[in-house]
Structures are given as structure tokens and as C-alpha cells.
Amino acid sequence: MTREKQVATLRPSSSSVRLLAEVVGGTTAECAAVCCCCPCGLMNLLVLATCKVPVGLCRKALRRNRRRRLLKKGLLPSAKCTSDDKDFQIHPAPSSAEVMELDKEMFDQFYSGGFWRS
Numbered sequence: 380m381t382r383e384k385q386v387a388t389l390r391p392s393s394s395s396v397r398l399l400a401e402v403v404g405g406t407t408a409e410c411a412a413v414c415c416c417c418p419c420g421l422m423n424l425l426v427l428a429t430c431k432v433p434v435g436l437c438r439k440a441l442r443r444n445r446r447r448r449l450l451k452k453g454l455l456p457s458a459k460c461t462s463d464d465k466d467f468q469i470h471p472a473p474s475s476a477e478v479m480e481l482d483k484e485m486f487d488q489f490y491s492g493g494f495w496r497s
Contacts, residue, residue: 449455
């Protein structure tokens, strides 16, 4: 083999150079994502665990204490549901002739108009 043929076979072709560049670029992008996003995610988790959750628990406890205090003073109605049978009786609609006539009139007026038309 001549020297020129040996040098030609040692040079990578243009398609393999492009493929290598794509692999290197993809690997660099993945490394950058891991190096940038992981610390931010860990910091967010740390802030959540040390600040946000305890603050939420303290607020809930303060609300509960304030509600108990107001209930003791009688400023808030109790949360217990006491119902009388008289409060929830279902009364039938009056069946007078006027109501029946109005019902027929409304039905005739809106019957052929469709759902969205009046």
C-alpha cells in the first residue's frame, strides 16, 4: 500500500464525524442538565422539608387553636349538625289550576325552539 492510501483509510469519513459530533453534543447536553437541574431539585426539596411543611403545620395548629377559642367564647356556631325534622320537610308544589295552566303555557312556548333557543 502506498502512503496516500494508508492516510486515506485512517481519516474518518464525513458521516462518521457528524455522528461523533452528535453523540458528543448529546452527552454534553445531558451532563449540563444533570449538573444544573439536580442541585436545583435538591434545593427545592430541602426548602420544602425545612420551611414550607413546618409553616403549613404551624398555620393549621394556630387555626385550630383560634377556632377552639372562638367556640368557647360562643362567637362561632358549633360544627355539629343538629337537624330537626321540621327543617328538612319536602313540601309538594301546589297543584292549583293556575300553576298547571302556566306550566302548559311555558311548555307550548319552548317546545319547538330547541334546547338553546328561547
